[in-house]
Amino acid sequence: MAAASILEPTNNTTSGGSSREFLDSFVGDALRRASTPMMTDFADAIHGTDMRPTFVSILSIVDENPGINQGAGGAILGIARANIAPLASEHENRKFLRRTPDDPDDNDRRAISIVLPPAGKAMLADCKARIKTHEKRILKRLTAAERTTLLRLVRKI
Amino acid sequence: MAAASILEPTNNTTSGGSSREFLDSFVGDALRRASTPMMTDFADAIHGTDMRPTFVSILSIVDENPGINQGAGGAILGIARANIAPLASEHENRKFLRRTPDDPDDNDRRAISIVLPPAGKAMLADCKARIKTHEKRILKRLTAAERTTLLRLVRKI
DNA sequence: TATTGTTATACTCTATAACTATA
């Protein structure tokens, strides 16, 4: 992959003197223009691990909520049940998570509990380290205070 | 369409007491979780116009930079040349923009100038009005000052 | 050689509907 942007403009507001007046007044477009390269850089950060952004977030949620079922995990992440299923299945094939028909209360046989086996924990640890480096690189133009403010404001949306 | 989120959690930080500690510390994930519903709501806002988010941004850029060529327009928007081509072609078929082999300096016959005919201007005006309403709805939890700060910080990424 | 536009292709993420098995 190595998806370092092909697009010439490196700054994020106006480009070369061309007008972006309308778009520049909208938060939605700013968010899109920030999150796309962010995702690209994220993908670069975990390149070589055969993981993808959504994969890492799933491992992270399962690690912090062992035994959680797929639907609840997906809801936390904002991923629909229908999209969690194939991802969980792929994870399981790679031995990064384990699904058991056991449920937390042992009385709903529809629910499937997910848990991280050692291979999953190791992969997650590797990705976490890579992601921390990635975030530092991406956010180097923001002070610590600005990052905190940004997080707070984005979450209010 | 009418894609009002199917996902249960309505707030954006932690859900129901489940842990999101790791993800919650990363700006990238917050951005993703904010921009996805934002795009969905945007799509709802322009529903019925047969437009898509990228379509609107292209019309907007051409309107503000009449005669711009495709590559430059795409660069302003962060869209690769290869992806602009089919979008521009579809726009042209719908009479929302006009492409002429004339270039600004009349001496580069590779470049193609784009311009908004009346139908394109009318469609853009309609979309702009819808988008303004959409942004107000989405950002209703932020004060004017917070929106300004958010825009400034996101652009620094 | 480099660049504009084009085509074709692949991949990620998201949305929807329909199905099963449980409840």
Added chain:
DNA sequence: TATAGTTATAGAGTATAACAATA
């Protein structure tokens, strides 16, 4: 009837490679 998981499919957005015409 309602829910958890599954499957299949469709759509939007993005990335890459290769090509023709032009510079």
